[in-house]
Amino acid sequence: MKDIELPRKVLVGDNAIDSVRDVIRELGLTGNPLVIADSNTAEIAGNRVKSDLDSEIYISENSIDQNIQRATELIKGKNIRYVVGVGGGTVIDLTKICAYKSGIPFLSVPTAASHDGITSPQVSLKGKEPISIRVHSALGIIADTKIIRRAPPRLTAAGCADAISNYTAVLDWKIAHEETGEYYGDYAASLSMMSAQIVMYNAEKIRNQVEILVEALISSGVAMGIAGSSRPCSGAEHQFSHALDMICPKPALHGEQCGVGSIMIAYLHDADWEKVKKALKTAGAPTNSKELKIDDEYIIKALMMANKVRDRYTILRGGLSREKAIELAKSTGVIE
Numbered sequence: 001m002k003d004i005e006l007p008r009k010v011l012v013g014d015n016a017i018d019s020v021r022d023v024i025r026e027l028g029l030t031g032n033p034l035v036i037a038d039s040n041t042a043e044i045a046g047n048r049v050k051s052d053l054d055s056e057i058y059i060s061e062n063s064i065d066q067n068i069q070r071a072t073e074l075i076k077g078k079n080i081r082y083v084v085g086v087g088g089g090t091v092i093d094l095t096k097i098c099a100y101k102s103g104i105p106f107l108s109v110p111t112a113a114s115h116d117g118i119t120s121p122q123v124s125l126k127g128k129e130p131i132s133i134r135v136h137s138a139l140g141i142i143a144d145t146k147i148i149r150r151a152p153p154r155l156t157a158a159g160c161a162d163a164i165s166n167y168t169a170v171l172d173w174k175i176a177h178e179e180t181g182e183y184y185g186d187y188a189a190s191l192s193m194m195s196a197q198i199v200m201y202n203a204e205k206i207r208n209q210v211e212i213l214v215e216a217l218i219s220s221g222v223a224m225g226i227a228g229s230s231r232p233c234s235g236a237e238h239q240f241s242h243a244l245d246m247i248c249p250k251p252a253l254h255g256e257q258c259g260v261g262s263i264m265i266a267y268l269h270d271a272d273w274e275k276v277k278k279a280l281k282t283a284g285a286p287t288n289s290k291e292l293k294i295d296d297e298y299i300i301k302a303l304m305m306a307n308k309v310r311d312r313y314t315i316l317r318g319g320l321s322r323e324k325a326i327e328l329a330k331s332t333g334v335i336e
């Protein structure tokens with residue numbers, strides 16, 4: 001049986017945030033809301049949403065575990081009926097988990113477009129053991145492009161890289177299907193691939209036309225909702241990024257690492273890795289270890305351990321030897 005979850009209302013555009021109250025009314029949400037933000041995103045938009053909704057606000061400032069515990073306690077104690085996450089990936093992830101645990105709906109109000117987690121029914125938590133949990137889809141997404149356009153360029157570039165990395169995620173999904181018979185959904189795969197292609201094609205315009213990226217990331221989230229897993233948007237390049245998160249003292253941004261991973265994974269697939277690299281460069285995203293500010297040794301180690309990070313069949317299925325990992329990173333210019 002297929003179990004598809006999608007957002008019901010998506011608003012993308014300048015000043016979309018003015019419509020938060022209308023969206024909530026249209027969705028039929030009633031009772032006490034809770035806004036979740038961090039100190040930075042509260043200033044950007046969270047406090048504004050809080051006063052529009054006359055609601056409580058929870059400011060995320062602790063470790064993820066503490067945040068989850070405190071916010072869910074607040075939800076229970078104050079009889080909160082829905083949550084509105086205002087922020088980047090971390091805040092939205094926190095919102096998703098709290099809403100899921102409390103059995104209430106949530107709205108996503110992204111202040112940056114740094115990865116597809118702002119719209120996906122999936123949460124990836126960094127830590128010693130990266131975990132990916134399936135949660136509910138946002139009931140509504142309100143993406144104010146005026147706010148997102150003002151986000152640091154590095155975040156937008158990382159969002160482009162995360163969308164571009166769908167390219168190799170789909171290639172990995174295909175071989176998993178061909179070689180193991182794993183479920184493969186043409187519709188979800190095509191939607192994900194299309195998001196990657198549109199971002200690659202428009203990489204130059206995105207800084208000014210951030211709605212192109214926002215729509216691509218929303219489509220990625222929808223692709224995951226249709227597939228019922230993160231498969232269409234997460235292959236070996238994501239395993240590589242998760243591996244870096246585990247071993248690097250100072251990892252780069254999720255999308256940045258996935259983008260660089262995608263160059264190398266495209267090479268292994270005999271796909272157009274130079275196109276991936278060029279698009280990342282145009283989008284202003286890193287394409288090598290230096291730009292990621294990550295030592296070559298971590299790149300090599302992450303490539304070698306990537307296939308063990310998650311139980312997911314990808315082009316890295318057999319694992320890479322040290323020699324092969326070095327050869328791959330050098331052939332694609334990721335290390336010198």
Ligand SMILES: [Zn+2]
Pocket residue numbers: 115116162233234238254255258
């Ligand atoms: Zn991602």
